[in-house]
Amino acid sequence: MNPPQKHDSTAQGKAGVRHCDIDAEAAGQRLDNFLLGALKGVPRSHVYRLIRSGQVRINSGRTSPSYRLRAGDRVRIPPVGTRPKSSPVATPDSLDWLAERISFEDGRILVVDKPAGLAVHGGSNVSLGLIEALRLLRPECKDLELVHRLDRGTSGVLLLAKRRSALRVLHELLREGRVDKRYLTLVKGQWSTATSEIDAPLVTRRVGGEARVKVAPEGKHALSSFRLLDRFGKTASLLEVTIATGRTHQIRVHAAHAGHPVAGDERYGDKDYNEYLRSFGLERMFLHAHSLSFEWPETGEDFHASAPLPGELKSVLTALEIKSAATAAGPRPTT
Secondary structure (H helix, E strand, O other): OOOOEEEOHHHOOOOOOEEEEEOOOOOOOEHHHHHHHHOOOOOHHHHHHHHHOOOOEEOOEOOOOOOEOOOOOEEEEOOOOOOOOOOOOOOHHHHHHHHOOEEEEOOOEEEEEEOOOOOOOOEOOEOOOHHHHHHHHOOOOOOOEEOOOOOOOOEEEEEEEOOHHHHHHHHHHHHOOOOEEEEEEEEEOOOOOOEEEEEOOEEEEEEOOEEEEEEOOOOEOOEEEEEEEEEEOOOEEEEEEEEOOOOOOHHHHHHHHOOOOEOOOOOOOOHHHHHHHHHHOOOOOOEEEEEEEEEOOOOOOEEEEEOOOOHHHHHHHHHHHHHHHHHHHOOOOOO
């Protein structure tokens, strides 16, 4: 992304340093997201180090990654390499597979059916994330930004904004809980009730550079609603999950907290259970964002997007159903 701001080359105190003046269109976005657009190819972890070390400054002062830019702010951006020499260079021609996964697009937003295994952002172990790939695919969309995120192992509906004005509206809707996001997940064991809520605060810690989330009284408010769709004997339960908050790894941690970890979850799940489900063909985490809906506040227009359950997850359900039916039928009588 090339953020809409003015570059003042005459004010550079040392070679390579940039000073960017924020205008009204760029105002409102977080500093870390602004820098990820301004420093294309730089891993998110390195962007955070630049901010926390004071190399990035706002109006000559230090600030945090979550600071929201204001019109008139001046951002100091230090010189930094944007792409390792060994990194392969992607081209729009090599991203045809991604273009085929765009399920909706208009002048304001873009919806992608994200495959499992694709990170939404590039990082230290990911040379090209979904947002970087989409910016290559849509170079005319200078302000393309993620509206929300999905874990790398989660598939399904992902919403992006093509305009800063649309991003501000959608972020406000998310903060107010006016975006309905629904997920499908397979969990261990027999879910005990048809519908249930888990209201348990979550705290995030960084362990070896990775986010580790747990339920803790000092954590941030997190609310998830689980609705039972199907049971497969005592082995597994298929659930629809609606989240009122969007905390990191929220569904996965809440499900594990309830004693029913998400199938295939290597971080919060059951290792032996995951290995058992491999015999049913499960090679990934069974978590899929299947629908998203909201109402545009300025027009009252309803928007809805959905993504079908991937074939590899459907086949797991089929295998479990066959196994469950055979178990229920019991052994054949002998003659």
